[in-house]
Each structure stands twice: as C-alpha cells, then as structure tokens.
Amino acid sequence: MPVIRLLREELRKLGMKEKEILDNVAMLGADPKGMNDEEILIEFFPDRPDLYTVEGVVRAMRGFLGKEVGAPKYKVNRGNIEIHVDAGLKNIRPYIVGAVVKGLKIDDSFIRSMMDFQEKLHITVGRKRKKVAIGLHDLDKVEPPFRYLAAPKDFRFEPLGFREEMSLEEILKKHPKGVEYADILKNFDKYPLIVDSKDRVLSFPPIINGNLTQITPETRNIFIDITGTDLNTLKYVLNILVASFADRGGRIEDVTLIYPEFSLKTPEMKYEEMRVKKSYIFKLLGLELRDDEIRDSLLRMRYDVEIHDDEVIAIVPPYRMDILHPADIVEDIAKGYGYGNFVTELPHREKILEELNTQDERIREIMIGMGFLEITTLTLSSFQLQYERMRLPMKKFVEIANPISEEGTTLRTWLIPSLMEILQKNKHRELPQKLFEIGYIRKNTMEKHLGWVYIDSSASFTLSKSITEAILRELGIENYEIREKEHPSFIPGRCASIIVEGEEIGFFGEIHPEVLENFELTYPTIAMEIKI
Numbered sequence: 330m331p332v333i334r335l336l337r338e339e340l341r342k343l344g345m346k347e348k349e350i351l352d353n354v355a356m357l358g359a360d361p362k363g364m365n366d367e368e369i370l371i372e373f374f375p376d377r378p379d380l381y382t383v384e385g386v387v388r389a390m391r392g393f394l395g396k397e398v399g400a401p402k403y404k405v406n407r408g409n410i411e412i413h414v415d416a417g418l419k420n421i422r423p424y425i426v427g428a429v430v431k432g433l434k435i436d437d438s439f440i441r442s443m444m445d446f447q448e449k450l451h452i453t454v455g456r457k458r459k460k461v462a463i464g465l466h467d468l469d470k471v472e473p474p475f476r477y478l479a480a481p482k483d484f485r486f487e488p489l490g491f492r493e494e495m496s497l498e499e500i501l502k503k504h505p506k507g508v509e510y511a512d513i514l515k516n517f518d519k520y521p522l523i524v525d526s527k528d529r530v531l532s533f534p535p536i537i538n539g540n541l542t543q544i545t546p547e548t549r550n551i552f553i554d555i556t557g558t559d560l561n562t563l564k565y566v567l568n569i570l571v572a573s574f575a576d577r578g579g580r581i582e583d584v585t586l587i588y589p590e591f592s593l594k595t596p597e598m599k600y601e602e603m604r605v606k607k608s609y610i611f612k613l614l615g616l617e618l619r620d621d622e623i624r625d626s627l628l629r630m631r632y633d634v635e636i637h638d639d640e641v642i643a644i645v646p647p648y649r650m651d652i653l654h655p656a657d658i659v660e661d662i663a664k665g666y667g668y669g670n671f672v673t674e675l676p677h678r679e680k681i682l683e684e685l686n687t688q689d690e691r692i693r694e695i696m697i698g699m700g701f702l703e704i705t706t707l708t709l710s711s712f713q714l715q716y717e718r719m720r721l722p723m724k725k726f727v728e729i730a731n732p733i734s735e736e737g738t739t740l741r742t743w744l745i746p747s748l749m750e751i752l753q754k755n756k757h758r759e760l761p762q763k764l765f766e767i768g769y770i771r772k773n774t775m776e777k778h779l780g781w782v783y784i785d786s787s788a789s790f791t792l793s794k795s796i797t798e799a800i801l802r803e804l805g806i807e808n809y810e811i812r813e814k815e816h817p818s819f820i821p822g823r824c825a826s827i828i829v830e831g832e833e834i835g836f837f838g839e840i841h842p843e844v845l846e847n848f849e850l851t852y853p854t855i856a857m858e859i860k861i
Contacts, residue, residue, distance in 0.1 A: 331381060331449050332362055335369045338438045339383045343576075350390060356664060357389055375453050378566070379648040382446035384573040389631060393665070398628035400646040403575050403598050408582030410473040410552070412523075416589040417479035421514075422521045422534065424560045425477045426567050426595040427584035429468060430574040431550045439577070440544060446573065454566055454650075455535075456735065458510055461557040461566050462535030464523070466542035468552040471525040477556070480522040486530035487540045497522070497533060506537045523554055551579075565650035567596045572648040598647040600633070605641045605655040613659045618666065626665030627658075689767050692779055692861065695803045699796065701765040701781055706747035708769060709737035714746045718847040720817040726772050740771040744780030745818070745856050749840075752784055753848040760852060761785035767861070778835075780858040784850060790823040790839045793855035797827065797837045800857075809834075818844050827859060835859025 340347055347369060351361055354371055357380070362370040371386070379385040391397040408429050433439075447463050455461035482498040491504065497520045500507040513535055514520055523531040530539040534556040544551065553570055555563045571581050583594045611617045618626070620636050627634045633644035643658045651657060663671075693703060709729070714736075716723050727740040741747060744766050751764055765781035783796070794811070801809055810828040814836050815821065824838030837857035845854060 331375060331453055332370050332372045333381055334445055335371060335383050335386060336438050336442055337367060339442050343387045345387045345390060353393060356668060376651045378450060378454050379569050381449040382573050383442055384576040388576060392629050392631040395629060400600060400631055400633040400644055403572055405596060405598050406580060406582045408584055411585045411587055412475045412477055414588045415478040417519060418521055421479060421517050422556050424563055425554060425556045426563045428553045428567055428571050428596045429582040429584060430571060430579035433549055433551060433577060433579045435548050436546050450566060458535035459513055460559060461555060461562060464532040464534060464538050464554040465544055466531050466552045467544050467548040468550040470542050471529060471531060472527060475523055475525055477523050479519040481519060488537045489540050489543060500536060504537060510536050521556060564595060564597060568598055568647040571596050600647060601645045603643045603645055603652060603658050605658045607639045607641060609655060610659050610662060614663055623662060626662045629665040630661040692767060695800060696765045701763040704751055704764050704766050706766060708741060710741040711736050711738050715742055719746050720841060720844055742770055742772050743858055744768055744778050745858050748780055748782040749848050752782060752850060756850060776860050778858055779861050782854060782856045784852050784854040786852055788853040788855045793837045793857060797857050
C-alpha cells in the first residue's frame, strides 16, 4: 500500500494541526507509519488516490472533524488552449487530457509534495505509467496550441535532467527514466510527443518531460497533460490533480482536446449521484441510523446529501474515482458515523468452530504435513496469466465489464497460473519451494479446487505422481485411475489425469519449459490441481 509523505511545513500552510492528523487519520482507513522533523508518513489503502497528497488529506480531515463539510465546489473557467491529437497515436498511446491552473504560489516544499504525489499516482492508478502518465509544465515557457503527435525515433530534444539534445531512441537507452520505462513503448515505430506551436517539446510521454517546461519557484501557471490507454481513468486522475491545486488557491481553466473523431473539454469536474436504499445501509452496517445521522456522516465524508423516504442520494465529488457501488457509500457512512460508535457484541453462536469447513482443514493438515506452504491469491486474474503465459488457447468464461486494472479482467479458471506467478516473484529465494492453495475458480459454475506447485532441481513427473497419490490416499480416495493426458502447459508425455468414477477430477505433471520461461523460472517445476 502507498506510504504518503506529509510535509509538516505543508500541513501548517494548509491550516491543519499535526496532532489532528495523527489522532484521527486511522478512522479514514489509514495507518501512521512514522515521522521525523520534516514529515509524517501515513500508509493509505490504494482505493483512495485523492488522499495521496497533503491537500487531499487535509480536505478529508477537515470534513471528518466537522470543520468544512459537504462536497467541495470547484469552478472550471473557460480557457483558450487547444491540444490537437494525431491519428497515428491510436495504436500507440491513444488518449490525452489536459488542464491549466493559474495563480499558484510555488516554493520548494510545494514542488517536493507535488512530485511525490505525481509519482504515487504513476505507480498505483497509472500501473507504473502504462495506463496513466502525468506531465506538469510551466505554461509561460511555451506557446499553445499544442500537438500530441506520433514522432519518429530520431526526433531530438533536451530531456529533463540533461543539458544536451538526445533522440527519442537515445533517451530510451541512456536516460534513467528511459531505461526504466522503455518496455511500455517497445515494438512501436513512432513514439508519443507533445509539442507547442513552435515544435518545442513539452513531454515525451510516458517517459520524461523536456527541460524547457521545468517547474520552479518562479512558476505561477501550470499546464497539466495526462496520457494513457483509458480515457475515463485519465479524466478522474486529472480531476484529482486540479482539485489539489485548486485547494492551493489556483484557478482552473479547461483545455479543448481535438481528436480525429471527436472533441471534448477537460477537466469536466462532474458531480455524480449515487442512490442507496436505507434498508441496504442498515443491512450492511447492522444498525438503523436516523436520517440526520446518515446526512451528518456523509457531509463529514465530503458528500452533498439528499434523503427521500427510503432512499439516500449521495452527491459524489469529482475527485472520488473509487466510488463504484452503493457499498462504497455505506462504507463512508460507517467512517463518518465513527467506528468507535458501533456497539460490539459477541457472536450469538457458541460453537464458532462448527462454522469451519472440516474438509478444507483436513487438506491443509495433509499439505502442511508434506512440507507445503499455503498461500491465498486473488480470484480476479488476467487472460494473459490464465491462458497466454500457460500456453493455452483463449477461453472467455467470465469477463469483467469495467476492469480497474489489467491484472483483474476475468475470474480465474484454475489455480496453477497464480501459483506460478508467486514462484516467479520468489525466484530469488532458496529451493525447494512448495506452495499450495485451496480456492474457488469459475468455469461454467463455481468450483473449489486444490492446487500445488513444487520447484527444485529434483522435480520430475515421477515425484509429481508420488505426491499426488499420497494426497489421494490421505483423503481416503482409493478407487481412482491415472491416465495419460495431453495438456499444453505440461511437457508432452509427462502429464496425467486423475479419474474417479469415470470423471476427471484433476491432473498433474511436469510444467512445460516454455511456461517456465514465461515466468522467468530456470528449474524444473511440477504441479497438480484437483476439484475438492
């Protein structure tokens, strides 16, 4: 989870007492991590990117403490800047949004805070700049209109941090940021570039800005560009940025984006409505709140509120990109009401252990007794992990309609790919590594599976058969049959099915070398997966 640096000097400028932050920030879903003379470190859940900056934390805390309640109001003034988008970027990095913030007072601590905020957004929402990359520029050093174009690799400019011109191709090979993010642009013949009316470079997204527009304490007017692969995500991130700058006293102006097929103005700063039934709120919270308690709770969490009969209408401020479902509103009602105000009580059942699934516990005993370590991975996965990296043809069983990340586009259809990914992340650890998981997968229906992987120089098909038969024996499964199986993820001739009463309940074998290469593994690996 991201750890946010709140500079003490910045907190004082924004009128927030440090003790108020430390005493109350845990109630917003955060965890203080430490402090020194210059800063306070706070760890926030990644679902609140608007809290990745001191302005967002102060805004939320002022509401929680009742000092400034309701949805903050942001005025977007009419601007005169245009960005023209090249059709050649459609398959490279297709989208850009922008905004202008004028009249800012900038000093070194503001710049430090701003850069830290920008990098936190890159790492989290931006998926290390693949999905979102942000550029902040001194507007007074360039002349609009701007162009977002697909430039040849030999185009030259002076990148930030260097005092010599370099070609785009050289930047990817020699500049530290170019080396770090070069993979995002691999396999493209041209690269994204933002230039002004005199062809001076503002940015080479998602890699590096130009030296020309570097922000300094003398900067007063900032131009923001955000490029990426999903237009809605870019709009939300832009809202978060301009809200923070407006909280600093900046004046927001919109920018006109002219695409080949359409045009739009950003930032839009729309206030959306989320409707929630009172009965749903009471069910999730486990208590019935009065209308005034619901209203006060949401106002403290920086919503505007309307209540009609059995329905609550929460007016969501434009920087809250995490509000996706009525349950998110209920969670904020709980925070605004105060977790300390919930009455605690013991469960009504006396024998809590009866709730445990004894079959799962038995399997855990068996696997741990055989030296395996249990892990739990996410039910959401990606088509690349589930199929491409495992040498399988694509099959879309359940696809997520509006995924918030590339890693969560589908429900997993088997466990072994997730286990292989954990091996990849621990490839620097000593061998052998023996992992297992009990979890749900989804094909035509939900199924509970047991999967395990074993990586070591001694791993072989014979060992996988021995381990599998030991598990079946311990589970009391005696009438089973082992049959040869062809499976693209396993070495031909080294994979077998487990048949019980004429039905295949699972399979095991030695993982194919190409799969090992896809996961950057260099030792033999065996695996098994069965329905339980």
